[in-house]
Amino acid sequence: MEVYPALSSSNQLKHHSLTPLRIFRGLMCLVILLSTAFMLLVYFGPVGVMLRLFSIHYSRKAISFLFGLWLALLPFLFEKINRTKVIFSGETVPASERVLLIANHRTEVDWMYLWDLALRKGCLGYIKYVLKSSLMKLPVFGWGFHILEFISVERKWKIDEPIMCQMLSTFTNPQDPLWLAVFPEGTDFTEKKCIRSQKFAAENGLPVLKNVLLPKTRGFCACLEILRGSLDAVYDITIAYKHRCPFFLDNVFGLDPSEVHIHVRRIPVEEIPASETESASWLMDLFQFKDQLLSDFSARGHFPHQGTEGELSTLKCLVNFTVIVALTGIFIFLTFCSSIWFKIYIGLACAYLASATYLNIRPLPVLGFVEAMLCSEKPKK
Template sequence: MLLSLVLHMYSMRYLLPSVVLLGSAPTYVLAWGVWRLLSALLPARIYQAVDDRLYWVYQSTVLFFFENYTGVQMYLVIFPEGTRYNPGQTKLLSASQTFAAQQGLPVLKYVLTPRIKATYVAFDSMKNYLDAIYDVTVVYQGKDNKGEREESPSMTEFLCKECPTIHIHIARIDKKDVPEEQEYMRRWLHERFEIKDKLLIEFFDSPDPERRNKFPGKCVHSKLSLKKTLPSLLILSGLTAGMLTTEAGRKLYVNTWLYGTLLGCLWVTIRA
């Protein structure tokens, strides 16, 4: 019974970061709302500076768990494929390859055929603020004992440290090298995924054992220090705990969580 209890407690380790991150979201929203009201008569640069700082505090809280609680770094990226590659979803892979063949595009083995819309809209909206974009290729683990590629881990598996190794290949692309017309960008994006596919074929299937299970280029390991993430965690957690100690604070907290979620979903629907 003791062993079962230990195993269950270990499997629930992801609850702590989930509760803290979700629980502090209303606090962040309230702090942002108050600042927006207070800064209505202030210069835009002052509002923007504090707004950026508030966002940095919340993101640092997220990074605290990924860097110090799970030992896994976190990256925010656009997935032009529209979904995660899963070797077990043969119908999805077959449909992706069939679409590429119908469009006269090279058929890809280890990645799905990319879609252009999200990438085009994001780049077109932000091109005046960028000097480059980064093409990131991520491999979780490797092949299992049968020589088959393993499925990507879930968030729960990340938080329970069931994914000990992640390989990340990053290519920097100058903004001037990215086509601005949507049709040209479509071809360029597929060419980037052809490069990804070749990288993964070499990673998984290279006949040279020295080149297998690794990306080309210099290997760099980077980790954020505890002092950069712990203060943000303590600030948001302390503010949230303080709100929950009073009846008025609890009502405000629950209402923010409930109506904020509904309004957020409505806003996303309208913008879509």
């Protein structure tokens, strides 16, 4: 096992300064990400919807493959263009498992770095997130979140419970690969939020945590209860950064972080208590473990047992990038330099994606719908 040397941490230093070259490169990356995302969505998104009318399973397989190609651009940006070290530690997890991922939420871009692990396991297109509903309103990317079946929440349990339960019930087929990522803290970590969390914990006899917020247990328990029969394991993911927690534009311009450390623990689902009370207590214990792990990271500069995953292949990243850019070039040519019907198609696709995302429309298979209708009819006497 390869072991990386421990590095000293600094909360003041940036990975790189914002030079004109980095501004230009960052803007070019944004243009490429937006243009490729838009063209893939409008040309492949409706194809996935049409397949869904016949089979949800094969629709998900197609969407996972096609959009997994695009998602691989993000690890390529982080690790190869920005030269950010992504260092994995803890346990080496197997590929092709159906899992629930539980991660701490240090900053607004934590969820992007889970793609680095999923790519290495061949599960990039299968990862889904429970995320705040405002992200679904992002132009273009919100359409992608909808096509990829992310679960949007308002962070109010009375509103979120029926939405979560309905969406989770569609993920119970063991034949559909699944990586469902949950951030039980419900929001990203800040000192102000930490103080509020510690105050609430002290007043209610709960653990006082320094590096994470108290987890909200209801969403986690709902995921576990509905999916337990089809899950292989829960992955406990702990994320830490050097030298500063990044924001989205830090990633775009390659300023921060210099290193991302991701600690992974695989917990077989049978080891997690079944009752809601006990599983909530189990989650609280898990976040105490995370808190200690992050304290140790601050002191030592690394997590234990580093080097559990290798580096991404530069050649594979470049081939994937070339394929996506080539497809985008073809779609742009068809849109602007070909038949008027392609322009009409683009307009209809945009109208559908915008309305389906806003209204949360997900078609059901026609055959299954007809069978359900026939079964619901009572035979006449």
